[in-house]
Amino acid sequence: MSYGFLDIAMTPSVRAAQAEMGADAQWEAFSGNRSFDRFTANEATFLAARDSFYMASVSEDGWPYVQHRGGPAGFLKMVDDRTLAFADYRGNRQYISTGNLAANDRACLILMDYPRRARLKIYAHVEKLAMDANPALTELVMDEGYKARAERIFRLRLEAFDWNCPQHITPRFTEREIEQAVRPLHERLAQLEAENAALQERLGKIGDA
Ligand SMILES: Cc1cc2nc3c(=O)[nH]c(=O)nc-3n(C[C@H](O)[C@H](O)[C@H](O)COP(=O)(O)O)c2cc1C
Known part of the structure; x- marks a missing residue:
């Protein structure tokens, strides 16, 4: 099989868990091609719309650590079909992800598109660069x-x-998405209110006559 993500994720203990649950044959028999080791236009479009993601790193003691990263939509940039980059903003100055990645450059990201109910997981090696390292x-x-x-x-x-x-x-x-979705309703409501006010005024004039 060619299944890049599982090649990494399926450690001996994962295989043992699959065997225990009777799922090992399913993955041994996998004959598709999900090497997914290069981003395509599909992932580029998805990434360009994301304004947040979660990034897991691993401590020197083996503890996983997950942190949220947020920014303007598309702040996780696709440099090329195998490279991403983002600016790491100042936060609470704990520098847990930064420290973890200095000791172990492996990270796992999960990116959510809730309206479309899609999620993308990424395994990557992460390199820290100074802001002036590469203009x-x-x-x-x-x-x-x-x-x-x-x-x-x-x-x-x-x-x-x-x-x-x-x-x-x-x-x-x-x-913003809700605002965009309800805008036509607000516009229609305003239009109906204006029409209703004009009608009331005309009715008032008829009543006065
Ligand atoms: C003033 C300030 C306080 C913050 N406090 C927290 C906090 O208590 N817990 C938390 O998870 N993130 C907090 N954040 C957000 C994190 O600092 C931010 O997500 C940062 O990137 C975390 O990096 P790290 O977890 O890799 O150290 C805070 C950010 C700022 C600017």
């Missing part, structure tokens, strides 16, 4: 007008990605 990359990751202080750039080298099914994803919408 072209800095220009790419800095979103003009976004109020945040970028402290470093994380550059991610793709190992494999995978798409998950929509099961158990409840659609959720941002304020």
